[in-house]
Amino acid sequence: MSRPPRLLQNGKMPLAALDQELAAQFDIHRLDLEADRAGFLAAHGAEFVGLVTSAGIGADAELVRALPNLQVVSSFGVGYDTLDEAALVAQKVRVGHTPQVLDGCVADLAFALLLDVSRGVSAADRFVRRGDWTRGRFGLQTRVSGKRLGIFGMGRIGSTIARRGSGFDMEVGYHNRRPVEGSPHAYKDSLLALAEWCDYLVVAAAGGAGTRHLVTAEVLDALGPKGFLVNIARGSVVDEAALVQALQQGRIAGAGLDVFEDEPRPLPALLELDNVVLAPHMASGTHETRRAMGDLVVENLKAFFATGRPRAEVPWSAEL
Numbered sequence: 440m441s442r443p444p445r446l447l448q449n450g451k452m453p454l455a456a457l458d459q460e461l462a463a464q465f466d467i468h469r470l471d472l473e474a475d476r477a478g479f480l481a482a483h484g485a486e487f488v489g490l491v492t493s494a495g496i497g498a499d500a501e502l503v504r505a506l507p508n509l510q511v512v513s514s515f516g517v518g519y520d521t522l523d524e525a526a527l528v529a530q531k532v533r534v535g536h537t538p539q540v541l542d543g544c545v546a547d548l549a550f551a552l553l554l555d556v557s558r559g560v561s562a563a564d565r566f567v568r569r570g571d572w573t574r575g576r577f578g579l580q581t582r583v584s585g586k587r588l589g590i591f592g593m594g595r596i597g598s599t600i601a602r603r604g605s606g607f608d609m610e611v612g613y614h615n616r617r618p619v620e621g622s623p624h625a626y627k628d629s630l631l632a633l634a635e636w637c638d639y640l641v642v643a644a645a646g647g648a649g650t651r652h653l654v655t656a657e658v659l660d661a662l663g664p665k666g667f668l669v670n671i672a673r674g675s676v677v678d679e680a681a682l683v684q685a686l687q688q689g690r691i692a693g694a695g696l697d698v699f700e701d702e703p704r705p706l707p708a709l710l711e712l713d714n715v716v717l718a719p720h721m722a723s724g725t726h727e728t729r730r731a732m733g734d735l736v737v738e739n740l741k742a743f744f745a746t747g748r749p750r751a752e753v754p755w756s757a758e759l
C-alpha cells in the first residue's frame with residue numbers, strides 16, 4: 440500500500456472529532472504543537488504536500504513559502520480572507536473550503552441576533568434575572584415583522600437570510616457588487632442607498648481588503664436612529680470604532696454582532712452597551728453544521744488526491 444500523503448495542520452479544528460479523524464486518515468503533523476515553529480518549518484517544510492487549516496487560523500505568505508512542495512490546502516470554513524491568495528496562486532496550490540453546508544445555520548444566527556436586538560431578548564433576560572420585574576415594566580421594543588431588511592452581500596448566505604426575512608413578512612432589498620440575476624429582491628446600487636432604505640442592515644459580504652470598513656460612520660448615519668445593524672460576516676467589513684460611537688450617541692438603535700475586528704477581543708466599549716447583542720463568532724457552530732463542514736474538509740482532501748481538484752474550491756483556485 441502506498442504511503443498516505445504528508446499533511447501539516449496548523450491549529451485545532453473547530454470540531455474536536457475532526458482532529459482525530461484527520462490523524463487516522465492521513466500522515467498529519469500538528470504545527471501548532473511545535474515549540475520552535477520556524478525551526479521545524481526550516482527543517483521539515485519541504486516534506487508536506489498538504490495543509491489543513493481553518494478560516495479562523497488561515498495561512499499567511501510566510502507559512503505558504505515555507506512549504507515549497509505544497510499542492511493543496513483544505514480549510515475549515517467558507518471564508519478565505521485569511522488565506523494568502525497571492526502566495527498560494529504563485530505556488531499553484533489548490534484550495535478547498537466549506538461553502539453551502541453552513542448557509543442555513545449562519546442565516547439562522549443572523550435572524551437570532553436581529554430578533555434579539557430588536558425585541559430585547561437578552562436584555563429582558565438580564566432584567567428578569569436582576570429582579571427588576573418586581574420593580575417595573577420592561578421597556579417597549581421594536582417590531583420586526585413587516586419591516587425592511589437590507590442585505591449587504593447577496594451570495595448564498597445572503598439569499599438564505601433573505602428567505603428567512605420573507606418568512607417574517609419583511610420587504611427585502613440588497614446591495615452587492617452587481618445585481619443577482621433572477622433575484623426577486625430590490626437591488627440598491629450603493630451600500631449607502633441600502634442603509635437609507637432599510638430598517639435592518641445585515642452584513643453578509645465576504646471579508647478581505649475589498650470590503651474593509653465599507654460600513655462607515657456615513658452608512659450608519661444613513662441607517663439612522665431607528666435602524667439596527669447585524670454582522671455575521673467579518674468584523675473587518677465594519678468600522679468598529681465608528682460603530683461604537685454611533686451606538687453610544689444613539690445614531691443607530693442597536694447592533695447584533697457575531698464577528699469583530701479583533702477576535703476574541705471586541706472593543707471594550709461594546710460590552711457596556713445594553714442595545715448590543717454579542718456572540719463569539721459562532722454562526723456555524725451547531726453540531727450538525729460543524730459535522731458537515733468537517734466532512735467537507737476531509738472530502739476536499741480525498742478529492743484532491745484522487746482527481747487533482749478539491750470538491751469545493753475557492754474561486755481563485757478554480758481559475759488556476
Ligand code: 8YV
Pocket residue numbers: 453493494495496515516517518519541720721722723724
Ligand atoms: C467558522 C467562518 O466558525 O466559515 C467561516 O468562514 O468564519 C466560520 O464558519 C470558522 O471558519 C472557524 O474557523
